[in-house]
Structures are given as structure tokens and as C-alpha cells.
Amino acid sequence: MKKYFHKIAKITLILVYLVIIAGAVVRMTGSGMGCPDWPKCFGYYIPPTEQSQLEWKANHFYEDGMVIIVDEALQVAKTDFTTTTSFDSVNWEPYTKHDYAIFNASHTWVEYINRLFGALAGLATLVLLIGSFWYWKERKIITFLSFFTVLGMGFQAWLGKTVVDSNLAPFKITIHMVMALVIVAVLLYIVHVTSSKIKSHKKDSLFTKLLYVSLVLTLIQTVLGTQVRQFVDEQIHTLGETSKDLWLASPELDFYIHRTFSIIVLLVNVALFYRFKKLQLGFKKVNWVMILLALEIISGISMYYFDFPFGTQTIHIVIATILFGIQFYLILEANKALNNAESL
Secondary structure (H helix, E strand, C coil): CHHHHHHHHHHHHHHHHHHHHHHHHHHHHCCCCCCCCCCCECCECCCCCCHHHHCCCCCCEECCCCEEEECCEEEEECCCEECCCCCCHHHEEECCCCCCCCCCHHHHHHHHHHHHHHHHHHHHHHHHHHHHHHHCCCCHHHHHHHHHHHHHHHHHHHHHHHHHHCCCCHHHHHHHHHHHHHHHHHHHHHHHHCCCCCCCCCCCHHHHHHHHHHHHHHHHHHHHHHHHHHHHHHHHHHHCCCCHHHCCCCCCHHHHHHHHHHHHHHHHHHHHHHHHHHHCCCCCHHHHHHHHHHHHHHHHHHHHHCCCCCCHHHHHHHHHHHHHHHHHHHHHHHHHHHHHHHHC
């Protein structure tokens, strides 16, 4: 089991990123309430595909917890029963956690697939935890961190439920994103410390400090981005999906801070890249940092000046999370180079 652990950790990391990508697609398509209940979807393990499946039917068997839409409100079956020829409210109770009662098949399935990826990633963390026990004697931190990822995914699942129950409260969405980045960081650490590859990196304390600064800036920028995204979501709800040119016509202060802050992020990473090139430090992932930053800036400009071309919102947030991951891994590599130099 131990010889496969590094691969398991990498697979788990990939699955977590797939959850992040799926979540970004959910946000882009406005599918966050595609499944208005949790963990089921309209009371089903496999969600409905047509509006008719959520309409009350005579002489029809309903299981406990199944959901229908009656007078633009969700009604939940109290127990297993078969309907008669007329609707009887005694067998039903209103869904009280929110008043959202709209069915959109594409939104429902986008959100459902997001949940499936989440469940798959959760199972992967359990396998990771089991495999980590082979490291218990020599490196207990791996087991502890593997256990943390299981708890983290559990927390994410619970938080996902509260996000739905709150009808997409902005603060909870931000916590959801930050927690996802924490899980990514923990998995990257596990991947790093269990890797058998030997890499030649030169130590440089200033380069390492710049890496820390760039990582913090990326995290702050990501949080600011979630706030801007929430504003855009509100504009979509108010103005409609066809009025893309108006979504950022009168942005709030968060948008201007986010846009201005991107200049600081760029300057710090340019300084990082310059030092990497000048001293030939060997950290090749810095090249990817610059490429991702360029794509991030292009997608941001496209959204503002070209009225949100299709996919740019998803690309923007996914690139930010990948950028965070690469920067964090670079810190791990830089710290290892410093430690190796000190031990000589």
C-alpha cells in the first residue's frame, strides 16, 4: 500500500481540483440552486429530468422525503404513501429552509454532477487516510494530515448544505472556496513529502520570501474575486442573463480593489520571475506562474471589456486555484532547498 500512496495522493488532489472546476461551472451557469435540498436532489438520489416528475400525480406512490412543487413552493412527503384522486396536504409538509422552488433540468444536473465529484473526492480522501497508516511509525504528520483532509471534505459537504439552505449566502460561498484551497495545500504537502524524485534547486532566501508574499496576495485576490463574483450573480438575478453589458456597469468598491490589487500581484510575481532567471535557481514552475497570471489577466479583461465571453468566469476562478497550488508547491520546494543547504 505504501508504494502506491504517492499516486493515491496525486489522484486525490486531481479529484479535489475537479470538484473546484465543477463548482466554478455551477457558478458560471447559475446552477447553485439546481438541487434545492441536500444531500438528495428534489428528494431523489438520481434527480429528475423533467418538470412533470415534480408535479403531484393521482394514484402515485411517493417515498418519504420526495419533493414536489405545488403553487411555486416545495412540498416534502412526510412518509411513504400512495396518493388518492386529490391532493391531501396532510401527507405533505412545506420545505422551510428557503423559498426557492424552480426546476431547471440543466441547472439540476450541473449541480448534481458537482455533488458526484465531491462524493468521489471524499471517497479518495478515505482511501488516502487508510494508506497513510503505513507511514505512522516513521512520519505521523502524514497520517494526521490525511485525517485532516477527510475532516476537511466532510466540512465542505456540510458547508455545501448550508450554502444551499441559505440560498447561496455570499459569506458561506467565500468560506467554501477558502476551505477548498486549504485542502489543496494539505494534499500538495502530502504529495511533496512522499515524492521520491530528487530535484536540484538553489537556495535563495529572498526568492522564498517573495514566494510567501505572492501566495498571500493570490489568496487575498481570490477572496476579493469571490465577492466580485457574488455582485455579478446579484446583477444577473436583477438584470437577466442577456444583459451582460450591464453586469459591471456600476460595480461596487470590491471590484475596483480587486482590479487594482491585480497590479500588485503582477509586480511581485515579475520580481519573483526576474530573480529566478537572474540566479538560475532551477524552480521551473515559476514559468507556469507567469503563464497562469497572463491567462488570469486576459480572462479578467475579457469579462470587463468584452461582456463576459462564455467560459471566462470559470476559467478565471479555476486558474486562480491552480495558481495558488503551484505557488504553494514552489514554497515547499524552496524551503526544502534552504533546509538542504543548511544541512551541508
